Amino acid sequence: MPREPLIGIVGKPSCGKSTTLNSLTDANAKVGAFPFTTIDPNRATGYLKLDCACSRYGKEDLCKPNYGWCEQGKRHVPIELLDVAGLIPGASQGLGLGNKFLDDLRHADALIQVVDVSGTTDAEGKATRGYDPLEDIQWLQDEIRLWIENNLHKKWNTISRRHVATKSTTVETLRAQLGGYGASKEMVAKAVKSVPNLPPLEKWDNEWITRVVKAFMNVKFPTVLALNKIDHPDADKNVSKIMLKYPKMTCVLTSALTEVFLRKLKDQGYIEYEPGTEFVDTYDDLGPDCGLKPMDPVLKDRVESIRDLVLYRFGSTGVVQVLQEAAKKLDLVPVYTVRNIQTFTGGHGKYVFRDCTLFKRGTSVSSVARAIMGEVTIASAEGVGGKRVAMDDIVEPGKNDILSFKVVPGKDDAKKDDEGAKGEGKTDSKKTKHKK
Numbered sequence: 001m002p003r004e005p006l007i008g009i010v011g012k013p014s015c016g017k018s019t020t021l022n023s024l025t026d027a028n029a030k031v032g033a034f035p036f037t038t039i040d041p042n043r044a045t046g047y048l049k050l051d052c053a054c055s056r057y058g059k060e061d062l063c064k065p066n067y068g069w070c071e072q073g074k075r076h077v078p079i080e081l082l083d084v085a086g087l088i089p090g091a092s093q094g095l096g097l098g099n100k101f102l103d104d105l106r107h108a109d110a111l112i113q114v115v116d117v118s119g120t121t122d123a124e125g126k127a128t129r130g131y132d133p134l135e136d137i138q139w140l141q142d143e144i145r146l147w148i149e150n151n152l153h154k155k156w157n158t159i160s161r162r163h164v165a166t167k168s169t170t171v172e173t174l175r176a177q178l179g180g181y182g183a184s185k186e187m188v189a190k191a192v193k194s195v196p197n198l199p200p201l202e203k204w205d206n207e208w209i210t211r212v213v214k215a216f217m218n219v220k221f222p223t224v225l226a227l228n229k230i231d232h233p234d235a236d237k238n239v240s241k242i243m244l245k246y247p248k249m250t251c252v253l254t255s256a257l258t259e260v261f262l263r264k265l266k267d268q269g270y271i272e273y274e275p276g277t278e279f280v281d282t283y284d285d286l287g288p289d290c291g292l293k294p295m296d297p298v299l300k301d302r303v304e305s306i307r308d309l310v311l312y313r314f315g316s317t318g319v320v321q322v323l324q325e326a327a328k329k330l331d332l333v334p335v336y337t338v339r340n341i342q343t344f345t346g347g348h349g350k351y352v353f354r355d356c357t358l359f360k361r362g363t364s365v366s367s368v369a370r371a372i373m374g375e376v377t378i379a380s381a382e383g384v385g386g387k388r389v390a391m392d393d394i395v396e397p398g399k400n401d402i403l404s405f406k407v408v409p410g411k412d413d414a415k416k417d418d419e420g421a422k423g424e425g426k427t428d429s430k431k432t433k434h435k436k
């Protein structure tokens, strides 16, 4: 059964991981200006903003998700996030909280690497000035690579001998070794295929092992860089340096602290703010009938400087975008399961597209059925217009992404099972319910 996608947030201590997580979720991960504030890995539910199926059919007014929320066709779908605390140089050798953090990583399907571009924290997260954050990008990737590589090196002679003796394929042997890092056969095959001129496994030296592990990391941990603390005056020059040195990396400029602050002001009734945009409206902008509270001069100045330093300069605080970029790397397809394929409702009531679950592109309709319906026998799957969909068809955005399942009635519950997709209330059942 496919499991839920999980996005890991990594970075050195005090780079802003917990703040980034808080800005994306309702969870209150501990936030502090000293290293190792986050001792336990923190799982939380974030919300991925995407175009909802309701907007395809002009049913925005009837869209009321069971989990997350939908505003004018923009849906916020729950997605699980993992705060992997304070990696430092030498973590793969056990420094800091070392392997514990790396062990948490194995569950992640993509990474958001938070980089403190203000230059005010050193590699271990201690306060400083003028630190060059370029270094942080490389050493963190190196620590993850060494964590995988060191284990392979230790046993390489045995691995290689067994590989020859059992006449295994490269993918079989590597899959057995990398399974512990969450590698599937497909992932290993993709990684191996991406290394040009790869000799037979028994001929690999350390350099080949490094190349293969790097290729595996690209597949297993596709990474987006969140260049955080862009509100700081020293950030600009560091951002330019990073973009020049890593032109192929996906970089998003973020100010997690600003996002947390804006959401708080919104909750307190001082502003209207749509996360992911540059638009903030205050009492002064909208007038006395707007229902917002007036702000004192200090607060007004703060909002004004957030507009100037972050929102107008960068277009947003970046955190919504960073999650969207990470999800893009995972190539996720939102799949809507409905009971009534004609009306898209959950069976009873008028609301449409109550359930939406994220699956990797390439997932088959039968895998979706198993994940949503559990171990029942599916009689048939229907798509838009009531058209029959084959169980081995693939779900894609806009194709086979709205589904209704009919189950074969069991002896005892023939009546119940005949109701069709029992998606409602089931799809996101493990997720935090977020009412808007």
Ligand SMILES: Nc1nc2c(ncn2[C@@H]2O[C@H](COP(=O)(O)OP(=O)(O)OP(=O)(O)O)[C@@H](O)[C@H]2O)c(=O)[nH]1
Binding pocket: 011, 012, 013, 014, 015, 016, 017, 018, 019, 020, 030, 031, 032, 033, 034, 035, 036, 037, 038, 039, 085, 086, 125, 228, 229, 230, 231, 232, 254, 255, 256, 257, 258
């Ligand atoms: N100026 C500025 N400060 C930020 C931003 N994001 C986080 N901070 C500050 O940076 C400090 C560290 O933030 P945390 O979110 O606790 O960092 P962390 O990476 O989770 O730290 P550990 O738990 O030690 O791993 C706090 O004082 C935050 O307020 C930002 O966008 N701008």
